[in-house]
Amino acid sequence: MGRGAPPPPVSPRLALGAALVLLAVAMLPDPAAGVNVTAVLAAFPNFADFARLLASTPVAGELAGRSSLTLLAVPNANLPQLPSAFAAAAGADIVDVLRYHVLLEYLSPSDLARLPASGKLVTTLFQTTGRAPSDLGAVNLTAGVNSTVVVRSPAPSPGSSSNATVLGAVTAVPYNLSVLAVGGLIVPSGFDLAASESRPPPPVNITRVLADARGFNVAASMLQASGVAGEFEADEHGAGITVFVPTDDAFASLPATDRLQSLPAERKAIVLRFHVLHSYYPLGSLESIVNPVQPTLATEYTEAGRFTLNITRVNGSIAIDTGVVQASITRTVFDQNPVAVFAVSKVLLPKEMFSRSDADSTDMAPPSVAMAPDATGNEQTPPTRLSSPPDLHGEDINSSATLATTKGAVWWCIGLMYLQLHLLLSLV
Template sequence: RCHVLLQYLTWSDLRRTPPAGALVTTLLQTTGYAPTNLGSLNITFDPTSGVVSLHPLNNSTVSANVLSLLKTVPYNLSIFTVDSLLAPHGVDLMASEAGPPSPPLNITRALIDGHNFNVAAAMLAASGVVEEFEADEGGAGITLFVPTDQAFANLPSTVQLQALPAEKKSLVLKFHVLHSYYPLGSLESIVNPVQPTLATEDNGAGSFTLNISRVNGSVADR
């Protein structure tokens, strides 16, 4: 994640880096595994040597020089080779593996403990998708938009969610889940507001997407 920049850059872009450097957000930063902005990289360019370098914040012992452009898809993707492995702040590449991992998140229990999400918790249990959500949470992460009990109560009487078969409940729930972790700050400044959901993955591109926007200082999804 520390090696993935969330910005399309060409060789020309890198060589136009100002003398003070340029701070670029990485996938590590947006997935919430780094505090504040310590998951970002500072890109520098030495006009004398022509060397472009990448520097993790607050880790002066590690840096990498960009060697070559391996592949590019214009305005979409650039793959560069570097001469060193980057380690984000707080990661010691020489240290042995840490202690036992944190226990997995119990999403249903978290909703019940929230005291206002009992209907959503019941739907999760009835649909059987909670295990899938929790498995995804251990990878790239997920973002759930969970309706409150009052939101369910406000539905028209003709909408009978609890009467739906398990596969339909699963689809409704997956429509409320993004297949990546987004902290609130990232949602407020998201570049591409139209995001696929887990339901999109099951039903094909362009279907069951969410449009994320800011409305009156709050984040809204439609």
């Protein structure tokens, strides 16, 4: 073929085939699309209590990055009527019990109808923690009388309610998430929530932890003087707490214009509560957190959406952004479920109380901080309980599906343009 010679004509059939291949690719599901489980459950008020349990623990974040799951959800009426029946569980019990309700396999009602006579052993999220010996992190699905399906531990503990009947299908996001209703909490072998309730662990003295760790004299003094240390200890039960503690150097680097130490005692207490999440997050969970906007204990004193922290990864480190300052976690001070304490490089100043001008934000010197006007006077309102996270207030549950649909639409357009172009060329 000489230089400048036109390329050989493209067969219309070849062009049509190529376009159809592109369209077929566009129709394939996105394998990386995750599902917001708490948002899915938000459409079903009968499971609101179970959804809040998930949202108040690291489990909801762990599920957001996974697909092909089956969630065994417990209706409100089938959960223990007294929160202490599971909130007082020692250590990681309640979190691991919730993980035990997440099957790492997509099971539809038709799959349950085809269970073998010997039953089916299915791995749960609890097995991935490494705390389950042998296959005790799995559940056994067996066919019962009248076409019922029973979920039980492979080796139930004496006296524990370690089995439940599947009540029916709740909803499904095909091949990503199947939600099945079960008649009660399913307890892994070796767990005894009732015993844990009668023997609650002693609270962790966070002030003593900081004194032993050294380098946190200012934070320890503020905790002791404010009286909020007792609040932190009271909140350790159930989902636990995560505390971000500024080092003495972090306090020393604050410019005098921030007037933190000049605040009234009740507003200092709000700043201290702003450093605490009402869930236990070990370092690994913080690194993989999916919903970056997290309520703090200070949120309880106002309303949902206020006094929140934005937790992300920046250059391989965990960054905590308040809207005024961005701090990083420098080390783990204490990590024993249900309490995690991390040192942070800066004092976390809430944007609801402080502001910073762009002119003062430089990399060469500590930025100047000034008090913002107090727009509302409700920071001191006594809390009832931590407000439900945004997941339970109508968040779009199809965000990942929307992204996949957008990708598909783009591929459709490309395929159609490709088809039209080559059909036109074939007619020339």
